[in-house]
Amino acid sequence: MTHLPLNDSPSAMQQTLGYRMTSWTPDHAAFEMPVSPEILNRAGIPHGGALATLLDTTMGNAGCYSAPGEPLHNALTLTLNVSYLAQARGKLLIAKGRRTGGGRSTFFAEATVEDETGVLIATGSGAFRWR
Amino acid sequence: MTHLPLNDSPSAMQQTLGYRMTSWTPDHAAFEMPVSPEILNRAGIPHGGALATLLDTTMGNAGCYSAPGEPLHNALTLTLNVSYLAQARGKLLIAKGRRTGGGRSTFFAEATVEDETGVLIATGSGAFRWR
């Protein structure tokens, strides 16, 4: 079942960089981040750190799904790995993540970032811990 | 020789997250990021993406030193890897990076983030390309 944690206020970092969750189901999450002036680097394209933030958030949430009414869980990132495949030339960064495995205390996840034209901008993987 | 690229305006992302270069010598760079409300996650500590941004920036600059008066170079991140060792409980994030190797087109770098009390918060490594 897809639902968004609407009643939960976004984090400060989320507001600072302007991303938002667009889908949330067991083991999956999706986020979008508009390419706003605030996230650009000197070359005029989204900073790699903005992409890393988006990937980290998407993967963490992919492993932390809570059904409506259930308490929210948080993920603690242990390691984050990002590959920067192409420069983001579009107006919207679309991230999709999924939990790929794990056990009782840790989980693994992967995520991609595409722009609105479907160009694959970055991929990420990581290990996370529930807390 | 240490010098800062003072005449060069910081990137938008840099202004958004509030970090700044504090040292720059051949193969080395240091940055600081105050723990401002804007970079916090829901747990009230700096978002892992803020640390990833700081590490990425520090490593990229470590490999791109330009002597005073020389043109600035930019680094393109190929891959970024971050290990989150401890939660940042301090007020200032201090990042130190160095170029560890590479050839004519690509370079490798490592960096650490400590808080002002010396606790090691995160480490990073990556591959970069000059452009």
Next chain:
Amino acid sequence: MTHLPLNDSPSAMQQTLGYRMTSWTPDHAAFEMPVSPEILNRAGIPHGGALATLLDTTMGNAGCYSAPGEPLHNALTLTLNVSYLAQARGKLLIAKGRRTGGGRSTFFAEATVEDETGVLIATGSGAFRWR
């Protein structure tokens, strides 16, 4: 078109660990490694280094496809990232890799290792350079 570089002698490392290519098409490669006694760790399961070797080889070849009769190219690994999702309890390690992006000099790839029962054992990503 799928073909195997049959006339090309395998590397010494390939013979040492006992893996072999099973499929090779543009941007894709597959390898298999039997779970032989030689690759086990003290816990009696395949050593993480064997999985890393298999992932590295599969990804490198995924980006280096040569049509039959064309000269073989080699990939130089810049960075390799491996996530160990589950212990390999089966008898055969099956790796599938694909090139995910890149430009003229470098490419990115991802790969998975499953056992013969379909359990996802490890995932990998990396940046590579043609030479």
Next chain:
Amino acid sequence: MTHLPLNDSPSAMQQTLGYRMTSWTPDHAAFEMPVSPEILNRAGIPHGGALATLLDTTMGNAGCYSAPGEPLHNALTLTLNVSYLAQARGKLLIAKGRRTGGGRSTFFAEATVEDETGVLIATGSGAFRWR
């Protein structure tokens, strides 16, 4: 205190690739791997997987020190990241690793591989779990 787990038989993988522990102290470990014909790739240099194996083993042991007479612990690798800085042209691969942080269940480590002439060949980092 430095001691080697001499009474403990090496793993099969260790015998296959020919590496051995040379130093072991709390939070630190060192291993050596001769550049034997068995670990070479088609280019005649050590396969990246051999370096990954050496780094993984060195880091895992760095976090698993046991004093003489105490029971041995094993580390489970969660994620492994390797940067390949230079081709190994020497005759001996010398790996040094150290635990960089962690808590009760997981730890982080870093390691380097140099050849006998001091050239930095590869660096690694990873997250591990005690078992």
